[in-house]
Amino acid sequence: MHPRGGHAQGSRSWYQGSVHDGRPSLTSMAVATIRAVYTDLPAPFAGAHDPIAGALVPRPLSLAARIAARAAVSERATGLVHRGLGLASLGMTYHVALRTRAIDDALRESLAAGVRQLVVLGAGLDGRAYRMDELGDAAVFEVDHPSTQRDKRARLRAARIEPKAREVRLVPVDFERDDLGASLAREGFSADAPSFWIWEGVTVYLTRAAIAGTLHAVGAASAPGSRLALTYVPPREPRIERILLVGGRVAARVLGEPIRGFVAPAELAALGRDAGLDVLRDEGADAWAPRYWSTEYEGIFEWERLAILERRAG
Ligand SMILES: C[S@@+](CC[C@H](N)C(=O)[O-])C[C@H]1O[C@@H](n2cnc3c(N)ncnc32)[C@H](O)[C@@H]1O
Structure with missing residues (x-):
């Protein structure tokens, strides 16, 4: 079954002027490329497994990922590839590979x-609907800007990749302005049945109002026991934050996705509580690495944290 796209609701007017201006998200390509590298990287860094990531990114990126993984011909070479990419990205490559695996495991639990x-x-x-056999009985709702959804759908079709999930619905939503709950309901999502939500690598691009509004929409559409896996970037000391913001401004120019939303762990817990969602766990790469990598973890920079929140009863 091919994913059903919900583009019928006058798409142009509501995404005009968005950060993407009709272009697929470049940050989503960057993180998928990291997953492609780590999918093919042998032990001790195996663990993040996304075998379709390479097929979803433009050819130069999939080629670069393959070359990096092929260079890992020995344990020493694997370590050099891992460390080299980590240093070049200030640890972003470590973080993305580990966070995806940590979220996969939280999803499997639900x-x-x-x-x-x-x-x-x-x-x-995100390749979960197309790579996880465990989703065979599940409906997956993929929410994003339509420009990114169109590009992904074309690449899935070109690579003849079929969903493993029972069905995949594409839900075009801009978190800054659209009604998430209504958009999901139109695509057949049931607020009465338990659900699992993933918000991976997104909140940093959003205003506080969009983060709070989306948390409320998630809380309102979640049956008790539903869970949300959310990554967020905590505020840093002013010097580091300035560097991140300057880097973010450059990234905004180049990638069209400005960095906006730093959230402290306590603020996140309060925003969640307000939306009926309680934090069950909140951890970072330091906690994941010993779980998934059979080597000592030398983190470079903690980019984000992952919080798992649960919808409380009543
Ligand atoms: C860094 S990518 C992460 C993609 C995916 N979650 C992953 O980890 O592979 C950020 C994603 O957030 C989406 N995004 C950013 N701002 C958005 C907004 N205001 N409304 C909807 N999607 C948005 C982008 O289109 C992009 O797909």
Whole structure:
């Protein structure tokens, strides 16, 4: 079954002037390329497994990922590739590979408990609906700007990749201005059945109002016991934050996706509580690396944290 795209609702007017201006998200390509490298990287860095990531990014990126992974011909060479990419990206490559695996495991836990709806917020080139057998009985709702969804759909078709999920619905939403709950309901999402939500690598691009508004929409559309896996960037000391903001401004020019939303762990917990969502766990790469990589973790920079929130009853 091919993913159904919900582009019927007058798409142009509502995404005109968005950060992407009709262009697919470049940050989603960057993180998918990192996943492609780590999918093919052998032990001790195996663990993040996204075998379709390479097919979803433009050819020069998939080629670069393949070359990096092929260079890992020995344990020493693997270490050099891993460390080299880590240094060049200030640890972003480590972070993305590990966070994807940590979220996969949190999702598996909910699927094993009987959840049959997955919503991927800011899905970009997320491959879970196409790579996880565990989603065979589940409906997946991929929420993003339509420009990114169009590009992904074309690449899936070109690579003849079919969903493993029972069905995939594309839900075009801009978190800054659209009604997430209504958009999901139009695509058949049920607020009465438990769900799992993923918001991976997105909140940093959003205003505080969009983060709070989306959390409320998630809370309102979640049956008790539903969970949300959300990554966020905590505020840093002023010097580091200035560097991030300047880097963010450059990235905004080049990638069209400005960095906006730093959130402190306590603020996140309060925003969640307000939306009926309680934090179950909140951790970073330091906690994941010993779980997934059989080597000592030498982190370079903690980019984000991952919080797992649960919809409380009542
Ligand atoms: C860094 S990518 C992460 C993609 C995916 N979650 C992953 O980890 O592979 C950020 C994603 O957020 C989406 N995004 C950013 N701002 C958005 C907004 N205001 N509304 C909807 N999607 C947005 C982008 O289109 C992009 O797909």
